[in-house]
Amino acid sequence: MKEKISFLENKIDLNSPNKNIVPITTKVEINGKLSIGGCFIDDLIKRYDSPLYILDESTLRNSCRAYKKALEKHYPGKSLPIYASKANSSIFMSNLIASEGFGLDAVSEGELLTALKGGVPNEMIVFHGNNKSDKEIEFAVKNKIKVIVDNNHDLKRLEEISKSFNCDLDIMIRFTPGIECHTHEYIRTGSFDSKFGFGIESLKNLFKFINKTKHLKLIGLHAHIGSQIFELDPHKDLGEIMVNKILEAKSFGHNIKELNVGGGLGIKYTEQDDPPSIEEWIKTVSISVIKACEKNNLKLPTLMCEPGRSIVSTAGVTIYKIGSFKEIPGIRTYISVDGGMSDNPRPITYQSNYSACLVNNPLNLDEKFKAKYTVAGKHCESGDVLFKELELGQCKTGDLICVFGTGAYNYSMSSNYNRIPKPATVLVNNGEAEIIQKRETPLDLLKYDVLPDRFIK
Ligand code: LLP
Secondary structure (H helix, E strand, O other), rough: OOOOOOOOOOOOOEEEEEEEEOOOOOOOOOOOOOOOOOHHHHHHHHHOOOEEEEEEEHHHHHHHHHOOOOOOOOOOOOOEEEEEEEHHHOOOHHHHHHHHEEEEEEOOOHHHHHHHHHOOOHHHHHEOOOOOOOHHHHHHOOOOOOEEOOOOHHHHHHHHHHHHHHOOOEEEEEEEEOOOOOOOHHHHHOOOOOOOOOEHHHHHHHHHHHHHHOOEEEEEEOOOOOOEEEOOOHHHHHHHHHHHHHHHHHOOOOOOOEEEEOEEEEEOOOOOOOOOOHHHHHHHHHHHHHHHHOOOOOOOOOEEEEOOHHHHHHEEEEEEEEEEEEEOOOEEEEEOOOOOOOOOHHHHHOOOOOOEOOOOOOOOOOHHOOOOEEEEEOOOOOOOOOOOOOEEEOOOOEEEEEEEEOOOHHHHHHHOOOOOOOOEEEEEOOEEEEEEEOOOOOOHHOOOOOOOOHHHH
16 A cells, blocks of 8 residues: 555646646556656657656646636736746747737847747837846847836936937836745845845936936836745735835826736645645735725736746656666665756755656555665766655666656756756647757757867867
C-alpha cells in the first residue's frame, strides 16, 4: 500500500491552472507512462531529444481565459490583461496571447521585436524598463508603443525624443506604492527601496513637471509589487493607493484613464504552495478599485494587469535524461541529469523548489524501491543542484525525469554557461507536437566569436 498519494493524483483545477502543479492535460496512461497534451513524453524525447522544454497549449489558453473571464465578471469598466513577456518571450507566446485578446509587456528592444513579429498589435504593447536606451525608446516611439516611464532620466529622454520625432506621446508613470509582500527579496519590487519606478512621495512634483512638457500626455499609472505572491491583501491595498493617486493627478489637471496593477499572482510549485485562484485575485483587485472610485466619485479607469508566471509557468515542464549516479555512503546519492542551471537558473538563484517524477514510472507504484536522491545538473558548479532531495522510484541511467512548473523564467533566464546549447521547446495539444523553438547546437554558439586576423596563422 502507498502511504501518501502522489501530486499526480490531485484533482485538476481547469479554471485556474496556477492552482495545479501539473499542466491540465497531464495523465498517467494505462501503461503507467506520463503523457501531456495527449503526447507520451518518452515518444517526444525519442523525436526531439533531451533535455526538452514542453508547453501545453490547453493550460496556456485556460490561464488566459481565466483572466479574461474574471475581468468581465468582476470589473464593469474596460479592462485589458497584458502578458508579462519576460516570463517566456517567443514569437509563439506573443502570437498565442494576442489570439486570446491579451496585450503584452516588453522591457527591451528584443522583447518588443518578438511581440511585433508574433503579431501583437502595437497599441496593445507597453514598454517598461528602469534604464531604457535611446535606441530602445526610439524603436518604441517609431512603432507607436506606449511607454511606461520609470524615472526622471526616462522622462527627459522621452520628451527629447518625441520632440525630435515631432510627435506627442501618451505615457504611463510607474511608481513604488510602499507595499511589502512575502516573497523572495530579489523579486520584491513594491517597497520604497526598489530600483524600479518613482517614489510615491515624488508624484506631486512629477505631475507638475509633466504639465510643463510639450509632447508628453500622462494617461495612466502603473505599479507592480512583486512576484510569486500568495497573499491577496497587498493587491487590495494597491488598488486603493492607485485610485488615490488618480485623484492627486486630477488636481494637477491630468486625466488618468488607465490603471495598471502589475502582475505577481503565485503558482503552485509544490504541495506546500496554495496560491489564490486567478478569479480570486482579479476579484480582489477589481473590488478595491471599484470601491475607491465610488468613494471618490471617479469614473472607472481601464483596468490593466500584467501576469507572467500565472499564464505560462504551469503550462511548462522540462524533461531531463538521467546520466551518472554517485553514491556517498551515509550521506546522499547524486544523480546527474543532462541539463541544469543553464536551462533552469531558479534553484541556484532563488533556492526555488519544484515537483518532479519519473516519466515512465510517475506514480512509483512499487514502494519497495522508493529512494531519495539529490538531482544535480551537468555544469561546473557545485551549486548546480535542481533538487536537494527528490523521492523517486527505482531509476537507472537513461531514465527520464519530468520537472513541473518550468514554463516561466526558465527559458527566458537560460544561459549558455559551459557552452551548453539551449533545449528545444515543443508545443503539445490534442496528441500533436510541434516545435516552437529549435534546439541550439554547439556550432550556433560559435556564431558570434571572432578571431582577429592577426591571430590567424
Ligand atoms: N509587471 C512587471 C513590471 C514586472 O516586473 C513583472 C515581473 C511582471 C509584471 C510579472 O510578474 P509575474 O506575474 O510573473 O509574477 N525571475 C523571477 C521573477 C522576476 C519577476 C520580474 N518581474 C523568478 O524566476 O521568480
